[in-house]
Amino acid sequence: xxxxxxxxxxxxxxxxxxxxxxxxxxxxxxxxxxxxxxxxxxxxxxxxxxxxxxxxxxxxxxxxxxxxxxxxxxxxxxxxxxxxxxxxxxxxxxxxxxxxxxxxxxxxxxxxxxxxxxxxxxxxxxxxxxxxxxxxxxxxxxxxxxxxxxxxxxxxxxxxxxxxxxxxxxxxxxxxxxxxxxxxxxxxxxxxxxxxxxxxxxxx
Amino acid sequence: xxxxxxxxxxxxxxxxxxxxxxxxxxxxxxxxxxxxxxxxxxxxxxxxxxxxxxxxxxxxxxxxxxxxxxxxxxxxxxxxxxxxxxxxxxxxxxxxxxxxxxxxxxxxxxxxxxxxxxxxxxxxxxxxxxxxxxxxxxxxxxxxxxxxxxxxxxxxxxxxxxxxxxxxxxxxxxxxxxxxxxxxxxxxxxxxxxxxxxxxxxxxxxxxxxxxxxxxxxxxxxxxxxxxxxxxx
Numbered sequence: 001x002x003x004x005x006x007x008x009x010x011x012x013x014x015x016x017x018x019x020x021x022x023x024x025x026x027x028x029x030x031x032x033x034x035x036x037x038x039x040x041x042x043x044x045x046x047x048x049x050x051x052x053x054x055x056x057x058x059x060x061x062x063x064x065x066x067x068x069x070x071x072x073x074x075x076x077x078x079x080x081x082x083x084x085x086x087x088x089x090x091x092x093x094x095x096x097x098x099x100x101x102x103x104x105x106x107x108x109x110x111x112x113x114x115x116x117x118x119x120x121x122x123x124x125x126x127x128x129x130x131x132x133x134x135x136x137x138x139x140x141x142x143x144x145x146x147x148x149x150x151x152x153x154x155x156x157x158x159x160x161x162x163x164x165x166x167x168x169x170x171x172x173x174x175x176x177x178x179x180x181x182x183x184x185x186x187x188x189x190x191x192x193x194x195x196x197x198x199x200x201x202x203x204x
Numbered sequence: 205x206x207x208x209x210x211x212x213x214x215x216x217x218x219x220x221x222x223x224x225x226x227x228x229x230x231x232x233x234x235x236x237x238x239x240x241x242x243x244x245x246x247x248x249x250x251x252x253x254x255x256x257x258x259x260x261x262x263x264x265x266x267x268x269x270x271x272x273x274x275x276x277x278x279x280x281x282x283x284x285x286x287x288x289x290x291x292x293x294x295x296x297x298x299x300x301x302x303x304x305x306x307x308x309x310x311x312x313x314x315x316x317x318x319x320x321x322x323x324x325x326x327x328x329x330x331x332x333x334x335x336x337x338x339x340x341x342x343x344x345x346x347x348x349x350x351x352x353x354x355x356x357x358x359x360x361x362x363x364x365x366x367x368x369x370x371x372x373x374x375x376x377x378x379x380x381x382x383x384x385x386x387x388x389x390x391x392x393x394x395x396x397x398x399x400x401x402x403x404x405x406x407x408x409x410x411x412x413x414x415x416x417x418x419x420x421x422x423x424x425x426x427x428x429x430x431x432x433x434x435x436x437x
Contacts, residue, residue, distance in 0.1 A: 023266035028258045037246035056257055063261040130241035148219040149243050155216070174215050177235055184234035
């Protein structure tokens with residue numbers, strides 16, 4: 001299976017890109033609907049309290065760079081997730097420069113995450129629970145898993161996005177899956193309500 | 205701890221989402237379920253900001269296209285860029301007043317401010333809003349409708365077709381109901397003129413959104429700073 005086909009842009013992509021470049025709301029909307037939920041999940045699993053704002057900024061960066069973008073739908077996905085990752089790094093650097101604010105911000109994610117779950121009720125619970133489970137992994141392992149699953153890119157692509165060697169990415173993903181399996185067999189995912197999220201997230 | 209064996213090929217297939225839980229290796233059924241759930245289809249909540257984000261992107265891109273066609277002269281900006289920018293302000297205000305897109309954070313306001321600045325319209329960048337979120341800082345829905353109607357009417361007779369395809373203008377059509385958008389907007393503008401005599405008379409002739417008291421047109425000058433330029437992908 002070609003990974004690029006998995007998100008539904010495929011053959012339409014060149015026309016979509018051309019229309020998006022001149023500001024077609026329909027084309028931009030299609031790109032947004034295809035990718036935004038996955039970008040948001042990628043960000044939410046790592047910075048829950050800031051994810052929505054970061055994702056909005058990612059799309060403004062996409063608009064700023066769309067004229068220079070060259071490639072197919074797979075390249076586009078790789079590009080948007082690269083932007084998302086850079087935004088994440090920028091945010092963390094910014095927090096590091098402001099340690100006092102950073103500390104207060106770090107106390108927010110649990111409440112922000114749980115609030116989302118409550119608001120979105122049962123419809124979204126299993127996805128949220130799954131992301132919370134992945135978020136319990138060490139950060140480098142979680143990031144590799146999130147990029148593989150949400151961006152739908154190969155080991156080689158993930159390696160390019162995170163600036164690591166493909167062999168390192170393979171090791172990270174392998175350890176991540178083993179760790180996930182071990183913790184899940186010890187503490188299986190339940191979908192009985194928001195409390196399940198809290199147990200996973202709050203014991204991190 | 206006993207580690208369940210997993211070969212690299214199977215690991216790759218699990219992460220590609222092509223292994224259903226029932227076909228996963230022993231001990232990895234739960235992992236397959238988690239990976240499958242993480243990649244599930246979008247929810248409405250995840251797409252709540254679609255309208256405002258797409259409109260902001262459209263404004264940013266439309267402005268760039270207009271600029272590249274007309275060189276670096278700001279006077280060459282298209283009607284579409286200005287009207288879309290005003291519509292963006294209106295949608296932002298509607299987002300607050302009518303909860304169309306959930307709560308709009310200060311950082312998004314900042315993005316919108318940058319975009320609008322690019323087309324010569326100045327609005328607060330949201331820095332102050334992040335600290336004071338009281339009702340006095342939020343544009344009332346009436347003002348938002350006025351801004352949207354001003355944008356809609358400013359395009360009457362223009363040659364930039366399909367403007368009514370814009371999501372913001374579709375909301376006007378919906379709000380007008382059985383009446384025409386023209387009649388609806390005439391009423392909104394007349395009402396606004398009666399309520400705010402000092403801002404009367406500019407509708408359809410100015411690129412400002414008088415109903416949104418924060419909007420004013422900059423005197424000109426070229427600015428190359430667009431959204432995200434400090435962080436080029």
